[in-house]
Amino acid sequence: MLASARLTGIRTARMALTRRSTLAILAALAAGPAVARPELLDLAYADASPRNLLDIHLPRGGGPFPWLLDLHGGGFRAGDKRLLPVPPQLGESGVAVVRMNYRLSNQALWPAQEQDVLAAVAFLNQRGPELGLAPGRMALGGRSAGAFLAVSAALTLVQDGRPPRAVVDFYGPMDFGSMDADMARLDGQPKRLPADSPQSAESLLVGYAVGARRAEATALSPAGRLRAMRPGSVLPPLMIRHGMRDRIVPPGQARRLREAWQAIDPAAEVDFALLPDEGHGSAGLAGATTQEQLAAFLMRHLAG
Secondary structure (H helix, E strand, O other): HHHHHHHHHHHHHHHHHHHHHHHHHHHHOOOOOOOOOOOEEEEEEEOOOOOEEEEEOOOOOOOEEEEEEEEEOOOOOOOOOHHOOOOOHHHHHEEEEEEEEEOOOOOOOOHHHHHHHHHHHHHHHHHHHOOOOOEEEEEEEOOOOOHHHHHHHHHHHHHOOOOEEEEEEEEEOOHHHHHHHHHOOOOOOOEEEHHHHHOOOOHHHHOOOOHHHHHHHHOOOOHHHHHHHOOOOOOOOOEEEEEEEOOOOHHHHHHHHHHHHHHHHHOOOEEEEEEEOOOOOHHHHOOHHHHHHHHHHHHHOOOO
């Protein structure tokens, strides 16, 4: 009874916050270009969890704007949307940034996390015009664990006939079953448990030890899903950035995604770069040069 009342209270508070936030952003949009980057914070996009909240950061000027749904990392077990920077280069290019929270692996097992992303996409496409977003002019992206979710959700949308216009992978794991083999090819010590371990981030996400059910873990990963798709399927443009010194998610994971993407759709653009001096989420991956490249990539595919 107490738990039910507490959940009801949370939902009521979220609904009230949603109404207030929506009214605030609509007022800001009505004020026109003089308003500096209105924000809509903690908007509820679903009711599966108290974490089903998102933030919208709009550029200056009149919308509706193309948008990037940017997903945070944290090993599927930690992290928060507020920890993601909002690159000024995107706002200056006229691209809105949406940051969302999703259920963590200690709250729900896979595929709950992808279901949250798909729910957010549906919500944003439906409510987009009133929130300053252009329905359909969407890119999905993420960093580390968030990149896994972004690419996974993008493939589901492709298979459903509703593909995003672009996909962004920043140093994400893309084939759980091959992560330890990719790590073994690198110099230096890993900075994480082996993916095959029952206590790895990947194993805790799927609910079993990756090493005990390797084929199954690979099949649900983006690279495995791509290999199972029909050749000739049309895929959206893909941007990949990964550090060559990454000892958390080895750069071989980026290569596997690129190869699988191009095998299914050789005509799809793949903007691929391994940064020689960068580690996992290190400064160069968040720096001005990389973010300018991201802004150019998104504008190329979200404009018009």
